Structures are given as C-alpha cells and as structure tokens.
Amino acid sequence: MSKWIPLWLHKLGSPPTFYRFAGAVRPWAMGLALLAGAIGLYGGLVLAPADYQQGDAYRIIFIHVPSAWMSMFVYAVMGVSGFMALVWRMKLAEVVAMESAPIGAAFTLITLVTGSLWGKPMWGTWWTWDARLTSELVLLFLYLGVIGLYHAFEDRRQGARAASFLAIIGVINVPIVHYSVVWWNTLHQGSTVNVFGHSKMAWDMLWPLLVMTLATKAYYAASLCRRARTDLLALEGGKDWVRQIAEAEATP
Amino acid sequence: MSAMQHLLAVGGDAATFFRMGGYAAYVWPAYAVFFAVLVADNVAPRLRRRRILRELRDRLARQAARERRAPSPSVTPSP
Numbered sequence: 001m002s003k004w005i006p007l008w009l010h011k012l013g014s015p016p017t018f019y020r021f022a023g024a025v026r027p028w029a030m031g032l033a034l035l036a037g038a039i040g041l042y043g044g045l046v047l048a049p050a051d052y053q054q055g056d057a058y059r060i061i062f063i064h065v066p067s068a069w070m071s072m073f074v075y076a077v078m079g080v081s082g083f084m085a086l087v088w089r090m091k092l093a094e095v096v097a098m099e100s101a102p103i104g105a106a107f108t109l110i111t112l113v114t115g116s117l118w119g120k121p122m123w124g125t126w127w128t129w130d131a132r133l134t135s136e137l138v139l140l141f142l143y144l145g146v147i148g149l150y151h152a153f154e155d156r157r158q159g160a161r162a163a164s165f166l167a168i169i170g171v172i173n174v175p176i177v178h179y180s181v182v183w184w185n186t187l188h189q190g191s192t193v194n195v196f197g198h199s200k201m202a203w204d205m206l207w208p209l210l211v212m213t214l215a216t217k218a219y220y221a222a223s224l225c226r227r228a229r230t231d232l233l234a235l236e237g238g239k240d241w242v243r244q245i246a247e248a249e250a251t252p
Numbered sequence: 253m254s255a256m257q258h259l260l261a262v263g264g265d266a267a268t269f270f271r272m273g274g275y276a277a278y279v280w281p282a283y284a285v286f287f288a289v290l291v292a293d294n295v296a297p298r299l300r301r302r303r304i305l306r307e308l309r310d311r312l313a314r315q316a317a318r319e320r321r322a323p324s325p326s327v328t329p330s331p
Contacts, residue, residue: 056273063286106293114282121278223293230301237308246308
C-alpha cells in the first residue's frame, strides 16, 4: 500500500489490533446510542406536539426516517468497503462490508414495516407499488442477495469478494431510493428535512428526529464493532490470538 | 421533572399518552418492531461468537487428545 497512509491505519487493518480497537469503541458507541435514543424518543413521543394534519400517527417518523436514512447510509458504507475489499483485498474491508449487510437489512426491514404501519392510517393502504416503496423493497432484496451470496461459497473470503461485487452494482439503487420522490409522482411525501437548506419541519419535531438519527448512527457503529469482532474470530480461528481468547473464555 | 410528571402536565395522563390520539394500534407496533429487530440484531452475533469459540475449543481439545495418543511426527496437525 502507498506510503502516505499513516502507520496506525496500517496497524488498525490487522485483525488482532482491530479486534481490540472495536472492543474499546463498542461500549461507548452503544452508550451513546442508548442515551441519544432515550432523549430522542422522549422528545418525539412526549415533548413534540401532535401534527395538525396527521395527529399522533406522525410520531412513527422518529423511527421510520432515521431507519430509512440508515438503510441507505449502511449500503453506501457496504459499497465503499466492498470496493476496497475487491481492489486491495483487505480482509478488514471484507469484514466491514459483509457484517454491514445484516445491519442494513435490519434497518431496511424496519423502514418498510414502520412505513406500512404509517401508511395504513394515512393513505388507507399498507402497501402500494410506488417508486419510493418499491425501490426500498429492492434495497432489502439487494441486502438479502449480498448476505445469501456471501454464504453460498465454501470459502468465506471468496464469498465476500463475490458479494462485494454485487454490493457495488447495487449502489446504483441508493440514489434511486433517495430521488424517487422527486423523479416520479408518488404517494410518499417528499423530503421534510434538508441538510443544506431550510427544513420544512417545526423545531419541536425536528430536534428529536435529528437526535434519533444520531442514535441510529451510533447503534450502527456499535453493532458493526460487535459483528466485525465475531467475524474476525471466525476468520482467524487457527491463529494464536484467537486461541488465547477461546481458552480465556472457556466456561467450566 | 420526571417523565410521568411531564406527561401529566403536557398530555393530561398516561392513558392519553398511550392512546396516541387514536393511533395507538399503528404507533406502538411500529416502535415494537423497531426494538425487536434491533434486539435480534444484537443477540445474533452474541450467540455466533459463543458458538465459534466453543467449536474452536472443541477442535483444540480433539487435536490435543490425538497428539497424546500418537505423539509421532507422522501425525499431521489439523488445519
């Protein structure tokens, strides 16, 4: 690898170092996720006023929208690390890509189910084949495809590379999900929160949404740390450092 | 101010809060799904970790037993 990459980053790429690093980061990330989640939900469910049009049903937004953002964010992370796995054959990039897939699938599933539970009282239907909903469903299938392809190979690293390739191709769906409400006429409402401009949302409702977004980001970091650690143990089963952990955690 | 006191001040009482303006049947299942899926996402790698380490310990124990039975150099260690 190039010389401009600092030494600590090289070291972080080594499985035992990353195992320890992820183990140190995980409790903090999980703590932040739980704290921000508690504050965000209190703000969203208790402090925020009811919507003048949707009443209290809109409160699903505080989990639906952060989960939807995560479904795309995690896919982007998976695509980038999948690319790194294919180009530089980094074991850690393979691990991050493959262990992101179940977390992303979980957030996509939450998005679809909570969206359905929100759609029924507001639109009068659980499901409709409109652009936003359909592209989000395709996102779920892409995640499931990546997970399935990964596990279809006897050799895990070969499977990770094949699944990374599928993940990279599927990145095309992320902008489609994002712009679907702009490009097509859909039942789904347009964006209410705008990162670079004025958000069409009252502050009382906006801050819990942003805090919940932070909570889901921190949760992803924590879950990825746990999953990456577990995966490294599986991949490095023959190595000394894993044997030491296995023997240290032997239950009598 | 505690959460419950706040509920009393803002929403009237806890029953009003849980009624969610008549949308309880949609709001609470949505939150239940959110938490259920994330809990499952947490439990799965925990169980996998335990299984990986147990299998590794079993493999190491079998290997050690084999080496005790036949300590000749002809025995190739398992990969």
